[in-house]
Amino acid sequence: MEYAISHSALPKLKADCLVLPLGSASTLPEALPDETRASVQAFIKTGDFSGKQGQVSWLHNPPGVAARRLLLVGCGDKTELDGQAWQRLVTGTTRQLLASPAKQAVLMLDTVSVSRELDWQVREGARVAEEASYRFDDYRSKPAKAAALRKLTFWHAQRDAALRQALKQGRAVAAGTALARDLGNMPPNDCYPEYLAERAKALGKEYDKLTVKIVTQAQAEKMGMGAFHAVAKGSTREGCLIVMEYKGAAGKPVSLVGKGITFDTGGISLKPGANMDEMKFDMGGAASVFGTVKTVCELGLPIHLVAVVAAAENMPDGGATRPGDIVKTLSGQTVEILNTDAEGRLVLCDALTYVQQKYKPHTVIDIATLTGACVVALGSHAQAVYANDDVLRESLLEAGQDTGDRGWPMPLWEDYQSQLDSPFADMQNIGGPKGGSITAACFLHRFARDVKWAHLDIAGTAWISGGKDKGATGRPVPMLTRYLINLAGKG
Numbered sequence: 001m002e003y004a005i006s007h008s009a010l011p012k013l014k015a016d017c018l019v020l021p022l023g024s025a026s027t028l029p030e031a032l033p034d035e036t037r038a039s040v041q042a043f044i045k046t047g048d049f050s051g052k053q054g055q056v057s058w059l060h061n062p063p064g065v066a067a068r069r070l071l072l073v074g075c076g077d078k079t080e081l082d083g084q085a086w087q088r089l090v091t092g093t094t095r096q097l098l099a100s101p102a103k104q105a106v107l108m109l110d111t112v113s114v115s116r117e118l119d120w121q122v123r124e125g126a127r128v129a130e131e132a133s134y135r136f137d138d139y140r141s142k143p144a145k146a147a148a149l150r151k152l153t154f155w156h157a158q159r160d161a162a163l164r165q166a167l168k169q170g171r172a173v174a175a176g177t178a179l180a181r182d183l184g185n186m187p188p189n190d191c192y193p194e195y196l197a198e199r200a201k202a203l204g205k206e207y208d209k210l211t212v213k214i215v216t217q218a219q220a221e222k223m224g225m226g227a228f229h230a231v232a233k234g235s236t237r238e239g240c241l242i243v244m245e246y247k248g249a250a251g252k253p254v255s256l257v258g259k260g261i262t263f264d265t266g267g268i269s270l271k272p273g274a275n276m277d278e279m280k281f282d283m284g285g286a287a288s289v290f291g292t293v294k295t296v297c298e299l300g301l302p303i304h305l306v307a308v309v310a311a312a313e314n315m316p317d318g319g320a321t322r323p324g325d326i327v328k329t330l331s332g333q334t335v336e337i338l339n340t341d342a343e344g345r346l347v348l349c350d351a352l353t354y355v356q357q358k359y360k361p362h363t364v365i366d367i368a369t370l371t372g373a374c375v376v377a378l379g380s381h382a383q384a385v386y387a388n389d390d391v392l393r394e395s396l397l398e399a400g401q402d403t404g405d406r407g408w409p410m411p412l413w414e415d416y417q418s419q420l421d422s423p424f425a426d427m428q429n430i431g432g433p434k435g436g437s438i439t440a441a442c443f444l445h446r447f448a449r450d451v452k453w454a455h456l457d458i459a460g461t462a463w464i465s466g467g468k469d470k471g472a473t474g475r476p477v478p479m480l481t482r483y484l485i486n487l488a489g490k491g
Helices: 032-044 081-096 117-131 161-185 193-207 217-223 225-234 276-299 344-359 372-378 389-404 414-420 436-445 477-487
Strands: 002-006 017-022 058-059 069-074 104-108 151-155 210-216 240-247 254-263 304-314 327-330 334-336 364-370 385-388 408-410 452-459
Touching: 002 117, 017 364, 032 058, 032 069, 069 104, 081 104, 081 117, 104 254, 104 304, 117 151, 117 161, 117 389, 151 210, 161 276, 161 408, 161 477, 193 210, 193 240, 193 254, 193 276, 193 304, 210 217, 217 240, 217 344, 225 304, 225 327, 225 344, 240 276, 240 344, 254 276, 254 477, 276 304, 276 364, 276 477, 304 344, 327 414, 344 364, 344 436, 364 389, 372 385, 372 436, 385 389, 385 436, 389 452, 389 477, 414 436
Parallel strands: 002 151, 017 069, 017 104, 104 151, 254 304, 254 364, 364 452, 385 408
Antiparallel strands: 058 069, 210 240, 240 304, 327 334, 385 452
16 A cells, blocks of 8 residues: 655645544644534534544545545544554554545544654554555455555644654555565465575565575584474475575674474474464564565665574474484584474574574574463563563563564573473473473573573464464564664664
8 A cells, every 4th residue: 555644735635535533522623624624513513423432434525625535533532542542543444444435545643642753653553554454365266355445645734754754664664564474374385494585585686785595404404503404304395594684784783583484283292283274373483584674675774684584394204303302503502302392492593503603693683483381471462572681672672662562571580491401411492381481582592692682482473363363463573673773773
């Protein structure tokens, strides 16, 4: 969808729909022509619109403006909306517009008070509007009829150059989120490690500052990535490490490392059959890395970024790793594999070592749909945020709070490390039933002790299970991109 900013006089502003967000005690803005205000006031007096939150009313052929329709959207009885309420308002409004015949709509920014700045309203408004209009119809023989809506304009009474930059950021983040959702929603027979590698190469051709390197499964094994190879070798699909380097600045890079298990059967420790189809979403961390890279490229951020995706299928064939096997990681540490369904940490640990050895990043953030224990702990609203650096943890949490893509801080205490003790190797790959998300993070921390590091467990946020809304969410692209934008000083 196309987005724009306007401060043109409302009587001359041509559109199919003018959207007026109004609360129970809102005063109609002075920018509206007198006859338009009188018409709306008369309609409100009839009792058909009270401003109740979520209420919508359509007025056709309103006097005084060129728009063919007015859409009144209720904002509730609060005198000021917080950021999340604004995002919900724009999401709901977009869905109303998508279901209407309107091709062009104008959303007025001056009718309700919002606790966030105007540029934030535009940035997040464009992002959530684009997310609300997202569709994945690639595999339907007869896709549903496309919505009529083609353009959404944000209107403010005064010219403000900052709003155009905000709009650019919002659209770029939305584009990255859409890419992450597309990859997550693809079926695993089409989205497998080699396919992800090809998508990375395509991104490299699209953006001049992005270079892509593929480390094959054979190369990874030869380099000593025993943990990664232990997972990948159970599938007829070859695994690989995908390295995307964006050079928007000199100096040491920041690194993102994504878990890219394109399908997870659990391996020999086979998962139950119910809902196993959703294990195509186990590459949600990798998808978010792809989406973040796209946004960074779209915005041309002045940063040095190295993104690594550890891509593999976890399958239970005759060559698959067994519970009880011991493997040697790229770091030299050995791991006793007690459960082959704890495979994400195995591919990630070698990827973490690889990026530190090859690129010397100042900060590393890994992203993974890692544990069901995280879903039990936090549900689907917040991703778990672990970090060995307080400033990094707070920066990620603030980025999540700013975008509504929220995280929650989790402990990384040494007390939990003993749960990973093995009688036969340096460690085992599971820590027992207690604190499963925490011990998984503690496992990864053993491979990132000498660098500023954070781990995002997105098992509860990367996708929505079941029902008509089932599908990938694209999280945590908004959190990651906001963190990187802030890091680049472009917030």
